[in-house]
Ligand SMILES: *[C@@H]1O[C@H](CO)[C@@H](O)[C@H](O)[C@H]1NC(C)=O
């Protein structure tokens with residue numbers, strides 16, 4: 160038996176713990192651990208999966224730490240600090256031991272120092288709140304933080320830009336994005352920056368421009384919306400993942416999630432799989448490989464397993480409806496996904512960690 164423990168945050172005041180058994184494809188709810196309000200994004204310390212960081216997506220936003228106990232239940236909150244703003248919807252743990260939290264509602268964020276163990280925030284180290292300038296496109300809505308080299312990249316959905324921050328959290332420059340596109344989440348593979356735009360539901364690829372304020376052309380831009388959409392559908396792209404290639408999955412396919420915030424049909428939302436082909440040639444582009452329907456309503460978060468064997472599986476949930484969470488298996492070396500398990504006990508979830 161190969162069993163994987165999965166933590167799932169969302170709206171409410173708990174993180175759910177699931178056990179996925181890959182030999183008989185069962186997915187069971189082990190329990191719910193109490194947290195502050197709306198742990199809609201969770202992540203573990205990079206060096207220690209026993210330490211969990213969770214946002215409290217509320218108007219007085221906060222960030223909490225928990226110890227992950229054997230079996231996957233959480234301790235009581237060990238430490239809590241202010242996120243410095245309204246509605247933090249994302250937290251990233253950095254290789255420096257810092258955590259970067261972004262406040263979607265108030266257009267600001269913080270890069271917070273932790274104590275050596277990672278379980279406590281360093282309250283003596285006053286971290287300034289970084290406030291993103293309001294651009295012509297509109298009010299700032301930072302939606303993610305992605306560490307890359309000595310920078311932190313922050314897509315700003317309201318400002319149609321990607322801010323480039325130093326590790327101390329100061330704005331060094333930016334990478335402009337197409338007007339009205341609403342960059343939400345990003346992934347980096349090699350020298351390429353893949354950006355998923357919420358408002359236009361597009362996936363783009365460009366070379367990472369030179370810091371701080373270089374630009375690079377968008378090489379390819381594709382819609383992620385399924386071609387046979389339900390009537391009165393309205394799409395808002397959410398998550399992008401490019402799992403590191405392995406022997407079993409040698410091609411770095413790009414997995415992106417759709418959110419139909421309009422009327423759903425029985426198929427629910429799809430995860431679209433893309434391939435970046437002819438890299439470095441005039442025919443370089445993004446190609447749709449497959450749209451995989453999941454039965455979920457608005458896939459805001461999804462996550463691949465990491466451990467040996469776990470990388471074959473993807474967990475996903477919907478932020479609306481009552482379709483619970485699903486585990487999908489990568490088939491055809493990752494060119495397709497197949498739902499292998501579903502659990503309906505908690506109707507909605509938005510963020511996942513594989514322990
Ligand atoms: C990971 O964190 C837990 C909880 O604080 C701690 O008990 C454990 O010793 C840490 N492990 C390592 C390798 O630092």
Ligand SMILES: *[C@@H]1O[C@H](CO)[C@@H](O)[C@H](O)[C@H]1NC(C)=O
Nearest residue numbers: 292330331332333370371372
């Ligand atoms: C780069 O852009 C940032 C943000 O607009 C600005 O503060 C900074 O002065 C620029 N740096 C250079 C070297 O142009």
